Amino acid sequence: MVHNIDGKAQAPRPNLLVVDDNPKNLHSTKRILQxxxxxxxxxxxxxxxLKAVVNHSxxxxxxxxxLPNMSGFEAVTCIHSNDNYKHIPVIFLTAVNKDEIFVKQGYDTGAVDYLIKPISSHILISKVKIFLDLNAAHDEMYRLATTDTLTKLPNRAHFQSYELSVLNSAVRNKSIxxxxxxxxxxxxExxxxxxxxxxxxLLKSVANNIKDCLRNSDIVARMGGDEFAIILSTITCSEDAGVVAQEILKKINVITKYLDDEIRTTASIGIATYPSCGESxxxxxxxxxxAMYKAKEARNGFQFYNAEMQKKMLMRLSIVQGLHHAIENNEFELHYQPKVDVKSNVIIGMEALLRxxxxxIGVIGPDKxxxxxxDTGQIITIGNWVLKQAIEQAVLWNKNNAPHxxxxxxxxxxxxxxTSKDFINTLKKNLTSSGLAPSLLELEVTETALMENKxxxxxxLNDIHELGVKISIDDFGTGYSSLSYLQKLPIDTIKIDLSFVRAINTDKGTDLIIKAIxxxxxxxxxxxxxxxxxxxxxxxxLTQLGCxxxxxxxxxxPKPENRYDAINLTDITNLNSAI
Known part of the structure; x- marks a missing residue:
């Protein structure tokens, strides 16, 4: 099978094998079928x-x-004994024996037909045409089964087949x-x-742009969705793959026209080389x-695989699996950090933080x-658990406190x-069942979350605010929002990101930003x-600026709730020593 630069499989003219010990018969057959x-x-x-079958399709x-030495029956028996060649149809030719037993022996060896010499030119051509048409139909079915209908690239099945052949070649030739x-x-988006x-x-444009970066011996396949896979069949060193990846990224990052719109995209590429990154x-x-997953962390780039990535991926898989059972196994715990009023030096609330x-696995940080x-969507179930637990804890802490x-x-x-469809209903249900005043609940949302769909x-946020729940913007200053945009939202509180607070009096620009916020x-x-x-x-x-x-x-x-039960939550005196 030959692969051209556009990734399509192009077979040469179909091969017919004619076996006869008489050169005149061979010449005559070739002339009839020319x-x-x-x-x-x-x-x-x-x-x-037998040699020809090994070297040709x-x-x-x-x-x-x-035939001399080895009869036609023996030759076909040997050919069809090999799984790689048993599918090849055989028509026996004979001029000496029309006996039924003799013909049956031919069919028993795997023949599909029997022609008696001398053979009519018309019959011979018709017989060969039948199998030529069958071969063409088979090739078309194979093409449809191994080609992506949209991009006309090889699909996953074709990629896997070609990859195996490239691997076998690399093993034999000790190549990369x-x-x-x-x-x-x-x-x-x-x-x-x-x-x-x-x-x-866009997908068709990307497919064409990738093909432009490859050699005839390379292949690009569409694996599904917006995922593509590329085989660089022979390279001198791993750096060669990086050069090709860089060229692909450059080629993809161009404008594609669609009606009155201009579409531009980038890509992330993961690279693995044989044999250093795997032998299968x-x-x-x-x-x-x-490696691709690692590259997507930064986007618009490529990443070579290394062993450290494997460790991180295995840890990620362990975390994903562990999260599925963390709630039912009572492995989650909420810690609470106090919020202190600047003027009165009194604790006015707590923030619930998940641990x-x-x-x-052991203790895993929330940043992990x-x-x-x-990414996995598990945050919805986990987040709802946190919301319920935090609301119930707020009720316990407030049940004996005066309104003020x-x-x-x-x-x-x-x-x-x-943005999950049941969030508002879940929020209402938790407030109603717990009896917590909505004004005592504050939901913290990041800038990024707001900017994704204004x-x-x-x-x-208006729906949430109408319930009486307060809304706070977390990590303010790290995103791309503006106070003028936030003015249009029902925002009660802004939290200055800790990166700004840590830079106080060390960077004049940061000090000015804090004052402006x-x-x-x-x-x-x-x-x-x-x-x-x-x-x-x-x-x-911060006190001087009016925080x-x-x-x-x-x-x-941040500490568990039982570390706060023994102290007066209205006073921060010696708070850290008390907890």
Whole structure:
């Protein structure tokens, strides 16, 4: 099978093998069949027929029965005993014996027909045409079964077949080849905003651009969706694959026209080379996939596989599996960090922070498992559990407090949890069943979550605010929103990101940014919380600027609820020593 630069499988003219020990018969057969678009190979013995079958692919064999040394029956028996060649149809030719037993012996060896010499030219041509048509139909079925209908690239099945042949060749020749897995970075967004027709045009454009970067011996296949796989069949060193990957990224990052719109995309590529990244197709594909996943962390780039990635991927898989059972196994726990009023020095509320002590893995930081839960969608179930537990804890803490001493409870809500279809109903249900006043619940949402879909965010936050629940923007200053945009949203509180707080008095520009955030937030009637407050210097600076609420290790580290039960939550005196 020959593969050209566009990845399509192009077979040469079909081969017909004619076996006869009489050169005149061979010449006559070739002359009769010369009108057909086929390549005729002739041999004069059974032994040579076996060699020809090994070296060529045949759609049909015309086999003389009476051959020297090895008969036609013996030759066909040997050919069909090999699984690689048993599918080749054989027509026996004979001039000496028409006996029924003799003919039966031919069919028993695997013949599909029997022609008696002298053979009519018309009959011979008709017989060969039948199998030529069958071969063409088979090739077309194979093409349809192994070709992606949209891009006309090879599909997954074709890729796997070609990969195996390249691997076998590399093993024999002790050569190097590379597997590249490519995934478009923003395909879903393009499909969602411009429609599937635009997505299809982009996929075809990407396919053509990748093909332009490859050699005749290389192949690119569409594996499904916006995923492509590339085989660089022979390379000198792994760096060669990096050069090709860089060229592909450059070629893909161009404008594609769709109606009145211009579409631009980038891609992430993972690279695995044989034999350093694996000695089987499965190992190489897994390595390329792991490397691609790593590349997607930064986007618009490529990444070579290394052993450290394998360790991280295995840890990720362990976390994903562990998260499935963390709630039922009681492995989650909420810790609470106090929020302190700047003017009164009194604790006015708590923020619930999720912690996980896995029975199999051990203690895992939220910075490790929360992003994974986001990616897998598990964050919705986990987030709902956190919301319920935090609300119930707020009720317990407030049940004996006077109205003016009630403490609020802040809960972080992920974008996936926030936009899940049942979130509002879940929120209402928890508030109703617990009896917590909605005004004592504060939902913290990141800037990024708001910016992903401004129109939907506005509607959703208004619905939440109408319940009486407070809304806080977490990590403010790290995203791309503006206070003018936030003015249009029902925002109660802005939390200055701890990266700004840590830079206080070390960077004049940061100090000015903090002052601007506080001044503008107050102008818009919003409360400002500084998170990550860890020393007196930060306290004094933020107090002078008019910050409203502090949160950080200086006032209290996150601790389980039972570490707060024994102290007066209205006073922060010696709070850290008490807990």
């Amino acid at each position: 009108e057909l678009e086929i390549n005729i190979i002739t041999v004069e013995s059974g032994e040579d027929a 045949f759609f049909l064999i015309l086999m003389d029965v009476n 080849f590379a597997i590249l897995f490519l995934d478009l970075d923003n395909f879903k 393009i499909n969602d905003t411009l429609g599937h027709d635009a997505g299809d045009i 197709c499965a190992e190489l594909n897994k390595s390329a996939d792991i 996980w002590n896995s029975a199999k 498992f929360i992003p994974i839960a986001e 001493l009630q403490k609020s409870m802040a809960v972080n809500v992920s974008v996936k949890q926030l 129109e939907y965010a506005t509607t959703l 506080i001044d503008l937030a107050h102008t818009l009637g919003m409360i400002v919380i500084a998170e990550g407050v860890e020393n007196l210097n930060q306290v004094q600076f 409203d609420v502090f949160q950080g290790y200086y006032f209290g580290k």
